[in-house]
Amino acid sequence: MKLLHTADWQLGRSYGFDDGDADGVSPSAALSQARFDAVAAIAALAHQEQVDAVLVAGDVFDSQGVSDRSLRRTVGAMAGFAGRWVLLPGNHDAALAESVWTRLQRLDIVPPQVTLALQPGVLQFPELGLAMLAAPLTQRHTHDDLTAFFDSADSAPGLLRVGLAHGSVTGVLPEGVDSPNPIAADRAERARLDYLALGDWHGLKQVDTRTWYSGTPEPERFVANDPGHVLLVELDAPGAPPRVTPRRVGRYHWRQHAAEIRGVGDIDALGDVLAALDADTVLRLQVQGLASDADIQHLQRLLDAERARLHLLQADLTGLRLEPTEADLAALRLDGALAELVDELRALQQQDEQAELATEALKLLFDLARRAEAEA
Known part of the structure; x- marks a missing residue:
């Protein structure tokens, strides 16, 4: 069996950059569009790899209030793969009594091959040889481990057991990021899972042999946690270890850089750093130090040129002292x-x-x- 594991699409997300240009170009709008483009890229990859299913481990949408147009665009972006999709609610799009999911259903645009895992339980796809143990969030935060029922959940003999959940694996993520929606670190072993597909952590991360975070497919933060991927998961037989291969689908690169300026040589060195960046870069730059008036003008010319080339450049020069x-x-x-x-x-x-x-x-x-x- 071949699966694509993805999560944290955050469709409908807006960006607060003050980037409106007189020519109508908006980097923020392009970043929002890139999230839909990433879904289309996932569908194309699923078709190319002839996977059996695409699993989306929560936070498909950035909020409950995304527009109907965004819901229709989501379905359109998924159209490139006609196989099985399983979509799980996360903390941003929890399966409330009235939610983005109920709106999606009322619009009557969910294709038959798309399964919305809105209730905890076991979804069995015997035609695929797959039993999907789903733990959707039915509220934004919970202090209970919603995957606990996996341990005792039955599935038909011979079906691969795959878990789908959204939350924070206890004691595994970097210190300080543990949040509500806990998940036991040994859940895959205790529940006899062949694979556990997780969402919530926006970077690519392996928890153990059978448990992975795919991260968000399109980067959206200045955090170096290796986002921008989906995971191709190959399962040979029940009990066999999975083969997991990251595949990059994201377009934009989010970077941070700090520079110390003491003269024109440092400015030229900064220019070399910026020139090496891909044009699809969102850069947060912090400059400090001492510079003459002529050097500051030289720096501003450099930054103006890079603002025109890079997708977005935010420069903080408050630490640069005029000397x-x-x-x-x-x-x-x-x-x-x-x-x-x-x-x-x-x-x-x-x-x-x-x-x-x-x-x-x-x-x-x-x-x-x-x-x-x-x-x-």
Whole structure:
């Protein structure tokens, strides 16, 4: 048997980037669209690999309030694979009495090959040789292990036993991320599962031989936990260990970088780092250090060019202190009160509580002086 394990599609997710351009290009809208594109890529991969089923381990939708249009787009994105799909509610799209799932059903657009696992239990697909033990979330958070019934759940002899759940494996994820919706770390062994497909952790992670998080198929955070994959799971026979192969389907790369600037050489080195990034990169850049006015202008030209090339670049320059050189000051021909103001601001830069404000004031003063000189 061949399965595709995926989770955390978060369809309908919006991004809070302030990125509206006059030409109508919106990086945030493209990131939202990429989530639907990832589903289409999963369907194409499922068709290519001729898998028996695609298992979606929760958080198909980002919220209960996604639009009807998004629901229809979801079904459309799945159309590339005509085989069995099993969709499980997670904490973002829990199977409440009134939910995104009931809306989906009322629209009457769920294809017959798509199974919505809205109740805990065993879904048997004898034509596939598969018994699916499903533990959907019927509320956003629970402190009970909803997979506990797996241990005593019966399935027909000869069927592969595969679990599908959404939550936090106890004691396995990095410290501090444990949340409600716990799952026992040895659930696969205790429940005699051939494979346990999990969602909730957005990165690719193996818990044990039979238990995996697939992670979200399209990255959406500045977290280095290896997102952007689905898992191809091959099961030879009941009891045999699964063969699990990650397949990348995500488009965008989310990166963070911190740079220390002490001169033009550091700016050029930063330029080399940025030039090596793929154009489909969402970058959060933090720059600190000391720079002359000329160096800051050089840096801004570099960042402007990279903003046009990269998908999205967020640059935080609040830690970069302006240190005007004598040449900078001479070029602006400041005298009298303005010269005294520059000296005062430079002195304030040496005081921790005033340094950031003084630096911003200096930058503004230099900018205004350059404009006045240009207009003269």
